[in-house]
Amino acid sequence: MHPPRRFKKAFMAQLLVSLRAAGQASKSMGLRERRDAVRLSSDVAMALASSSSSPRTTAAWARGLVVRHAAERRNEALMRHIMGGASYEVAAAAVAGTRSRKAARCRRIVRRSRRVLMRTAPASGGGAMAARRMVKARMRVLRTLVPGADGLRGFSLLSETLDYVACLKTQVELMQCLCKGSRSSRLG
Amino acid sequence: MDMNNESNEKGMESNRANSGAAGIPVEWQSQFSAAFPCPAAQQQAPMMDSFASTGLWASTSQAMGLSDVSAMSAARGAGFLAPVPGFLPQGLGHFPVDSGFIERAARASCFGGGGGGGVMGANASFGAADHQPMNNAFSGSSEALLDHQRKDGNDKGEPELGRNGHDEVPSSEAAGGDCSSKGTSDSKKRRRPNEVQSSNLPADSANESVHSKDKGEESSPATTTGKSKGKGAKDTSESQKEEYIHVRARRGQATNSHSLAERLRREKISERMKLLQDLVPGCSKVTGKAVMLDEIINYVQSLQRQVEFLSMKLATVNPRLDLNIEGLLSKDLLRFPGVPSSSIGFSPDMMHPQLQLSQPGLMQGGAAGMTNPDVFRRIIQAQLSTKDGSQMPHALNGSFSDVTQMAYPSLGSQDLSMRPSQDGFQM
Numbered sequence: 253m254h255p256p257r258r259f260k261k262a263f264m265a266q267l268l269v270s271l272r273a274a275g276q277a278s279k280s281m282g283l284r285e286r287r288d289a290v291r292l293s294s295d296v297a298m299a300l301a302s303s304s305s306s307p308r309t310t311a312a313w314a315r316g317l318v319v320r321h322a323a324e325r326r327n328e329a330l331m332r333h334i335m336g337g338a339s340y341e342v343a344a345a346a347v348a349g350t351r352s353r354k355a356a357r358c359r360r361i362v363r364r365s366r367r368v369l370m371r372t373a374p375a376s377g378g379g380a381m382a383a384r385r386m387v388k389a390r391m392r393v394l395r396t397l398v399p400g401a402d403g404l405r406g407f408s409l410l411s412e413t414l415d416y417v418a419c420l421k422t423q424v425e426l427m428q429c430l431c432k433g434s435r436s437s438r439l440g
Numbered sequence: 441m442d443m444n445n446e447s448n449e450k451g452m453e454s455n456r457a458n459s460g461a462a463g464i465p466v467e468w469q470s471q472f473s474a475a476f477p478c479p480a481a482q483q484q485a486p487m488m489d490s491f492a493s494t495g496l497w498a499s500t501s502q503a504m505g506l507s508d509v510s511a512m513s514a515a516r517g518a519g520f521l522a523p524v525p526g527f528l529p530q531g532l533g534h535f536p537v538d539s540g541f542i543e544r545a546a547r548a549s550c551f552g553g554g555g556g557g558g559v560m561g562a563n564a565s566f567g568a569a570d571h572q573p574m575n576n577a578f579s580g581s582s583e584a585l586l587d588h589q590r591k592d593g594n595d596k597g598e599p600e601l602g603r604n605g606h607d608e609v610p611s612s613e614a615a616g617g618d619c620s621s622k623g624t625s626d627s628k629k630r631r632r633p634n635e636v637q638s639s640n641l642p643a644d645s646a647n648e649s650v651h652s653k654d655k656g657e658e659s660s661p662a663t664t665t666g667k668s669k670g671k672g673a674k675d676t677s678e679s680q681k682e683e684y685i686h687v688r689a690r691r692g693q694a695t696n697s698h699s700l701a702e703r704l705r706r707e708k709i710s711e712r713m714k715l716l717q718d719l720v721p722g723c724s725k726v727t728g729k730a731v732m733l734d735e736i737i738n739y740v741q742s743l744q745r746q747v748e749f750l751s752m753k754l755a756t757v758n759p760r761l762d763l764n765i766e767g768l769l770s771k772d773l774l775r776f777p778g779v780p781s782s783s784i785g786f787s788p789d790m791m792h793p794q795l796q797l798s799q800p801g802l803m804q805g806g807a808a809g810m811t812n813p814d815v816f817r818r819i820i821q822a823q824l825s826t827k828d829g830s831q832m833p834h835a836l837n838g839s840f841s842d843v844t845q846m847a848y849p850s851l852g853s854q855d856l857s858m859r860p861s862q863d864g865f866q867m
Contacts, residue, residue, distance in 0.1 A: 286755040287748075294751060383730055390733040397740050407705065410712040413736060417719055420743040427750040434758050 262305050264426055266297035292321050294427060298419050312408075313416045316400015319346045359403070 270293035299314035322328070322343040394413060395401050401412045713732060717723045720739045726732050 283752075283755060287752045290751040290754050291748065294747070383728075386730040387733060390730060390737060393737050394733065394740070397737065397744070407709050407712060410709065410716060413740070414712065414716055414719060417716070417736070417740060417743070420740065420747065424743060424746050424750060427747065427754060431750060431753050431757060434754070438757065 260422055260426070263297055263301035263422055264429075266301045267294055267426060267430070270294070270297045294423060295321060298423050302415075302419060312400045312404065313398055313412050313419075314400070315343075315346060316398075316402075318343045320399050322346075 295317050299318045302314050318339075322340065328340070391406075391409060394409060395404070398409075398413055398416050401409055401416075404412060713729060716736055717726075717732060720732075720736055723732055723735050726735060
C-alpha cells in the first residue's frame, strides 16, 4: 500500500526504457559492466519516477542518487541518453557542488571540535548520554547509506529514509518481476 | 495515492503497528514476494482498518457508539457522530480493562464541563507522569481517530462545539481520551484541515493525514497553557489555519516556548519513527530509537544488497539487455490488475484484490487483463518515440492520461461481463 500504483507504473515504464537504452548502448560488455549499467538505469529510473509522480517536492535522495551516479565519468553517456542532456547538466552541476559545499564543511568542523571536546571531558550523564550517543552514531551511519542525505539532521533524515526505503522496496520488487518475466520468456 | 504525499508525511498508518488483530500485517511479513496491490487494496478503507483494527480504538469507538446515540449529540452536534457507527470495529474487547474508563469518560464528556472535574480527579489518580509517553501516543492516536471521523462527517472549519475543559483527559486515560478528546479536538485547530480532507483518498495520505492530524492536535490556541485544564477557555476566533503551530502544554509539563517547540519536534520525530516501524518489517516489537535505527540500517543495507544482486541477475539473464518488452508485458502481471494465465505462479489470492481493483473509476485501475498489456505497450512506445529524455516525465504523465481514455471504452463491457459479482472493494 505504501507506494502508489502510479509510482510503480511510472517506475516500471521508466525502468524498461532505460534498460533498453542501456542495452543499446552496451552491446558487448563484461558482466560487471552490464551489472553496473543495469543498476544505474534502475536507479535513474527510480529517481525520475519519483520526481515525476510527485511534482511538488523532489526527494533529496533522488537527487543524491543521480548525483552519485553522475560522479562517475563512464556513466555519462548512458545517463545522458536516459535522462536527456538538460537533466544531466543539472546533475553534473550538483556533483561539482558537492565537492566543496560550505555548509557541509562548516558542519564537519563543528563536529570535529565537538568530538575533541567530548574526548577531553567525558562527563557521562548516565545511560541517557550513552543512548543518545548510540542514536547519533546510527544516524551518522544512516547518512552514509541514504544518498543525498548528508546535510540532513534528525527529522528530515528520517523522512528521507522513509522515502528511500519505500523506493528501494519498489525497486526490488520490480526487478524481481523483470527477472522472472525474462527468465520465463527465455525458457518458454 | 500520491507518493509525494508521503514524502513529507509518509508512512503507513501508525496504527498498523498496533493492529495485531487484523490480517493486514500478514502482507508485511511476506513483503518480498507479496504484491503491493494487496496492501494497496486495503487502502480503500484506511479509516476502517487503521482505526478499527486496533483493539483499543475499537472498544472506544464502540463505547462511543453506545453513548453517542444517547447524549453526545446534545453536546457535540450529531453531524459528526454519524460516521461513528460506521466504524464499529471488527476486533472488540481486546482491552476490557479500559472499557470502564471509556464508560466513565463517555459519561463525563456527555455531561459537558461539569463532568470534567470528576474526570480530572480520576486522571490525577493515574499519575500523569508515568503514563506520559503512552498517553501521548494514545492521545495522538485517539485524536487522530476523532479527526478522521470528523473529517468524514463534517466540513472543515468546524466551530467549536461544546468545548469543555477536557483537554487533558486523553492524556492519562488512553481509552477514555477518545470520547472526551472529541471535544478537545473540536477546539484544537487543525493546521491543514482542507488538505487533510482532500488527501484522505490517496493511499499514502493516510499517513499524511495522520501526520497532519497530529500536528493539528497539538496546535490549539495557546491561550492557556499548563494550568487551565479544568477551564473551558476557548477562542472561537481562530478556527482557521494559523501561520504557525500553537501547542498546548500538557499537564505537568513546562511551558516554556523552548520546551514546547522541542516537544513538538520530538513528537514529530516519534511519529516518523512509528511510520518507519511500520515500513520496516519486524520492527513492531522493538522500542527505543537506537535499536530501531539499527534495524532500519540493517534493512536498508539488505535492500541495497538485494538490488545489487538482482541487477547482477538481470544482467546474466539477458546477456544483451534487450528486454523483450512484448513478451514481458504478457507475463509481467504481478502489479497490474489484469490477470493473465498465471505463468508467474503467484498465489491466486493475491490476484483477487487486483481483480477487484480494476473497477472503473480509477485511472490506475487499468483495464482487464487483455487490454492491459496493450495499454502498457502503448505507453512504452509513446515514450520511446517521443523520447528525448528531457521530455520523459511529461510524456509519462501525458500517456497515463491517455491510458484512461483508452482503457475505459474497452473496460466497459468486458468488466461487467467478467466481473459481475465483485464489487464494493473500492480503492
